[in-house]
Amino acid sequence: MAQEEIEIEVDKHGRVTIKTIGIKGKRCLEVAEALAEIIGKEEQRTMTSEFYENEVHVQNRIEIRNQR
Amino acid sequence: MSTVLVVAPIVIANWPMITAAVTAAIATSGFTAIQHEASNIASQMTSKTRETIEVDDSEVLTDTFGTEEAIVVERDGITATFKRDSKGALQICMEGDRVSKTQLRAIGEDLLGRVTQQYAYHRIVSELKNRGLTIVDEEMTETESVKIRVRNW
Numbered sequence: 001m002a003q004e005e006i007e008i009e010v011d012k013h014g015r016v017t018i019k020t021i022g023i024k025g026k027r028c029l030e031v032a033e034a035l036a037e038i039i040g041k042e043e044q045r046t047m048t049s050e051f052y053e054n055e056v057h058v059q060n061r062i063e064i065r066n067q068r
Numbered sequence: 069m070s071t072v073l074v075v076a077p078i079v080i081a082n083w084p085m086i087t088a089a090v091t092a093a094i095a096t097s098g099f100t101a102i103q104h105e106a107s108n109i110a111s112q113m114t115s116k117t118r119e120t121i122e123v124d125d126s127e128v129l130t131d132t133f134g135t136e137e138a139i140v141v142e143r144d145g146i147t148a149t150f151k152r153d154s155k156g157a158l159q160i161c162m163e164g165d166r167v168s169k170t171q172l173r174a175i176g177e178d179l180l181g182r183v184t185q186q187y188a189y190h191r192i193v194s195e196l197k198n199r200g201l202t203i204v205d206e207e208m209t210e211t212e213s214v215k216i217r218v219r220n221w
Binding site: 008 | 070071072073074075076077078125178181182183184185187188189191192195196199201204209211212213214215216217218219
């Protein structure tokens with residue numbers, strides 16, 4: 001199951017980037033918006049395709065046989 | 069979907085919060101705090117280059133009216149005085165010998181950036197605690213950004 005996280009980066013000029021990851025519900029985004037509100041003014045918002053949703057599970061099976 | 073919000077900080081803080089941000093910022097930038105009175109006498113006795121940086125997106129909240137507070141920090145003969153201007157915004161007065169106004173402004177803006185970074189960091193951490201969210205990872209990147217990962221779901 002995908003983890004839901006917020007990743008926050010504060011650069012050396014104080015500019016803040018808040019990225020929500022693995023969101024299924026609204027709560028994570030609400031927290032991000034609340035943080036943006038207390039820090040300053042939102043300059044940009046972009047929606048990206050979700051990393052976890054594109055995750056592909058690959059199962060490899062390796063058989064090692066002794067050749068005699 | 070992921071959402072990315074980019075936020076420009078606005079410093080709205082009382083004097084103790086600004087003092088804490090400046091103290092944290094100078095720890096990583098080589099400046100040290102000095103006495104306000106001492107710097108006043110020194111600046112009156114010498115002719116130094118001066119440059120003032122007005123922080124438009126800021127508001128210094130006053131807890132007690134009539135107080136004129138300032139924080140003075142120094143590095144290599146260059147002083148930076150943080151104070152509240154007449155409009156209530158944060159102002160940094162840079163002073164130094166044998167430096168141009170352009171150099172003073174660059175040093176002052178770098179210092180201001182670090183102070184703003186500390187201010188934003190502390191506001192964020194405080195808000196996360198209030199919401200009962202857990203910081204699962206925190207690191208300083210190569211570009212001197214602070215990166216925090218939060219999880220509580």
